[in-house]
Amino acid sequence: NAGVMQNPRHLVRRRGQEARLRCSPMKGHSHVYWYRQLPEEGLKFMVYLQKENIIDESGMPKERFSAEFPKEGPSILRIQQVVRGDSAAYFCASSPQGAAGNTIYFGEGSWLTVV
Amino acid sequence: AQSVTQLGSHVSVSEGALVLLRCNYSSSVPPYLFWYVQYPNQGLQLLLKYTSAATLVKGINGFEAEFKKSETSFHLTKPSAHMSDAAEYFCAVSERKTSYDKVIFGPGTSLSVIP
Numbered sequence: 001n002a003g004v005m006q007n008p009r010h011l012v013r014r015r016g017q018e019a020r021l022r023c024s025p026m027k028g029h030s031h032v033y034w035y036r037q038l039p040e041e042g043l044k045f046m047v048y049l050q051k052e053n054i055i056d057e058s059g060m061p062k063e064r065f066s067a068e069f070p071k072e073g074p075s076i077l078r079i080q081q082v083v084r085g086d087s088a089a090y091f092c093a094s095s096p097q098g099a100a101g102n103t104i105y106f107g108e109g110s111w112l113t114v115v
Numbered sequence: 116a117q118s119v120t121q122l123g124s125h126v127s128v129s130e131g132a133l134v135l136l137r138c139n140y141s142s143s144v145p146p147y148l149f150w151y152v153q154y155p156n157q158g159l160q161l162l163l164k165y166t167s168a169a170t171l172v173k174g175i176n177g178f179e180a181e182f183k184k185s186e187t188s189f190h191l192t193k194p195s196a197h198m199s200d201a202a203e204y205f206c207a208v209s210e211r212k213t214s215y216d217k218v219i220f221g222p223g224t225s226l227s228v229i230p
Binding site: 033035041042043044045048056091093102103104105106107108109110111 | 148151155156158159160161164205216217218219220221222223
């Protein structure tokens with residue numbers, strides 16, 4: 001029973017390049033969350049998606065960041081024209097449904113380094 | 116909006132000693148509360164959660180937490196610390212929306228265990 005799968009685990013990009021982070025939720029889960037963890041900080045909510053829908057993107061920076069969760073395939077977090085401040089660990093989590101109290105299960109994270 | 120505070124960004128205990136990690140939340144509605152543990156370079160693993168059943172919640176690895184509404188607290192305890200408990204611990208609250216929950220994390224507490 002595979003858990004939440006994220007790839008790549010580590011990604012290095014030069015300033016101005018694009019970063020694409022992928023997340024496959026647990027089997028049977030249709031709700032995906034993305035969080036960002038900056039060094040020495042906690043997890044900050046970025047976006048919550050269901051299949052083909054963005055439900056809550058209140059934590060997404062207004063520019064350069066986008067997320068999708070297509071009908072087929074993994075969820076993608078895309079960062080365009082990366083800057084040094086984007087260096088962080090990006091965690092994906094999934095849950096079977098968005099109902100109250102459901103546990104969300106985390107992937108191992110994708111560590112982005114911008115040089 | 117709901118929020119979480121964790122008193123003490125770093126806690127050190129001796130092996131075999133009591134572990135106490137503090138968490139306070141703010142919420143205008145009955146909350147769902149979680150404790151997650153993060154080992155270096157890994158994702159978050161659920162330790163335990165409170166979903167309005169028993170106020171004393173038992174989790175994995177000998178941890179437990181008690182929900183105290185009057186104090187708006189959900190402190191995590193373990194009677195006897197083990198070296199393998201050294202990790203980052205995050206308290207989280209589930210923020211109710213109309214059709215889903217958004218999980219908000221505290222800043223985390225780093226636990227060190229001294230042999």
